[in-house]
Amino acid sequence: MSFSFTEPKPNNEPSFSFTTPEDVEERLQQITDLAHEILRLVAEVRRQIST
Numbered sequence: 001m002s003f004s005f006t007e008p009k010p011n012n013e014p015s016f017s018f019t020t021p022e023d024v025e026e027r028l029q030q031i032t033d034l035a036h037e038i039l040r041l042v043a044e045v046r047r048q049i050s051t
Helices: 021-050
Strands: 003-005 016-018
16 A cells, blocks of 8 residues: 655645555544544633633
8 A cells, every 4th residue: 555645735734655554544543633632622612602
């Protein structure tokens, strides 16, 4: 398995590449963790707004 993301972005986001299923799983876990943190922060903001 191979995946690569190397096209430069206008906002200078870092590029990355990975080639093994383990790398894919690690990246997906990182994305999942970030999504959970974003949802937690959104819930916190909503709670603060409603009080």
